[in-house]
Each structure stands twice: as structure tokens, then as C-alpha cells.
Amino acid sequence: MARMRTPVRPLLLLLALPCCTATAGAAVPGSGAQAAGTRAASLYQRMGGAPVVSAVVAETIDAVVADPRLNQSFKGSNLRRVKQLLAEQLCELAGGGCTYGGDTMRQVHAGHHIGEAEFYGLVAQLRSALRRHGVRLRERNELLALLAPMKRDVVDVPVPAPAGPPTQVEER
Numbered sequence: 001m002a003r004m005r006t007p008v009r010p011l012l013l014l015l016a017l018p019c020c021t022a023t024a025g026a027a028v029p030g031s032g033a034q035a036a037g038t039r040a041a042s043l044y045q046r047m048g049g050a051p052v053v054s055a056v057v058a059e060t061i062d063a064v065v066a067d068p069r070l071n072q073s074f075k076g077s078n079l080r081r082v083k084q085l086l087a088e089q090l091c092e093l094a095g096g097g098c099t100y101g102g103d104t105m106r107q108v109h110a111g112h113h114i115g116e117a118e119f120y121g122l123v124a125q126l127r128s129a130l131r132r133h134g135v136r137l138r139e140r141n142e143l144l145a146l147l148a149p150m151k152r153d154v155v156d157v158p159v160p161a162p163a164g165p166p167t168q169v170e171e172r
């Protein structure tokens with residue numbers, strides 16, 4: 001009996017497409033298997049790409065802002081900007097091909113008196129949103145491992161001292 005030919009070619013073509021950009025479409029969560037001869041899918045793709053990441057970011061920020069234990073620092077912030085830049089940052093970190101255009105984490109969070117409880121509170125919201133959107137444990141952990149080192153630039157960051165007069169008398 002003649003065997004049916006499987007449509008391998010279109011599939012290979014799809015896998016060989018260059019990686020996504022900020023505006024790239026969705027990748028299927030969990031589609032990260034590395035086919036022979038193709039590049040491994042980025043974490044960004046494996047999480048579901050731009051649609052999933054922007055939804056996750058929006059839900060995380062909305063949940064944090066709605067929680068009186070976590071929202072103190074957000075009073076007066078431009079939430080649209082925060083969401084857009086956080087999505088861009090996650091895209092860059094996860095290999096999605098974006099370039100983060102915001103300020104440094106130290107600059108942004110300095111003087112907001114963000115404590116550890118707030119940091120872990122936001123991370124917990126992020127975890128739940130990722131789970132709701134079907135992002136698997138492995139990808140959730142990969143993303144959190146990328147964010148963990150930023151804690152030192154978010155929690156209890158003092159405002160840099162303004163440049164004042166020199167404290168020592170200069171000698172000629």
C-alpha cells in the first residue's frame with residue numbers, strides 16, 4: 001500500500017523563520033521543541049510571544065495597582081508607559097528581539113521605597129498571570145530567573161544625592 005506523504009516542507013519553513021519582534025504574532029506556548037537543523041525557540045516564543053506577554057504584563061500591573069499592600073509607589077505613575085516598557089523589557093530579556101527603551105531599573109525605582117514584600121507581591125501576580133495564560137512551569141521559572149537579579153535595583157533604592165558643594169576644601 002502506498003504511504004501518505006506528510007506535509008513536512010511547510011512545517012520546516014515555519015520553524016526556520018527568523019525570530020519575532022515586539023510586534024510579532026503569537027507563538028504556541030510550549031512549542032519549543034528543537035528540530036534538527038533549526039534554531040531553538042526563544043523563551044519569548046515559548047511563552048506565547050507578544051500577545052501573551054502584553055496580556056500578562058497588563059494583568060500583573062492592574063492587579064498590583066488594585067492591591068493596597070502593593071500600590072503605594074504607583075501613585076501618579078503613567079501606567080500605560082509602565083505596561084508598555086515592561087512588556088518591551090521582558091521581550092528583550094526573553095530573546096524576543098526587542099530593544100528596551102526605558103530608563104534603568106535603578107533610576108526608575110529609586111526613591112519609591114519599594115520593599116521586599118512588594119517585590120515578591122508583584123512577582124506572585126506575574127506568576128499567576130503567566131499560569132492563567134498557559135505558560136508552563138519551565139518557562140515561568142526561566143523568566144523569573146532573569147528577573148531575580150533585578151531585585152537589588154528595585155528594592156530600597158535610595159535617591160542619588162544631588163551634586164552639591166564639595167565637602168572638602170580644595171588646596172591649590
Ligand code: HEM
Nearest residue numbers: 073074077078082085086102103108114118119122147150
Ligand atoms: C523585576 C521586577 C521589576 C521590573 C522588571 C520592573 C520594570 C519596570 C519598568 C520597565 C518600568 C518602566 C520604566 C520607565 O518608565 O522608563 C517600571 C516602572 C515602575 N515600577 Fe517597576 N519593575 C519591577 C518591580 C517593581 C515593583 C516590585 C514595584 C512596586 C511594587 C515597581 C514599581 C514601579 C513604579 C512605581 C514604576 C513607575 C515609576 C514612575 O512612574 O516614575 N516595580 N518598572
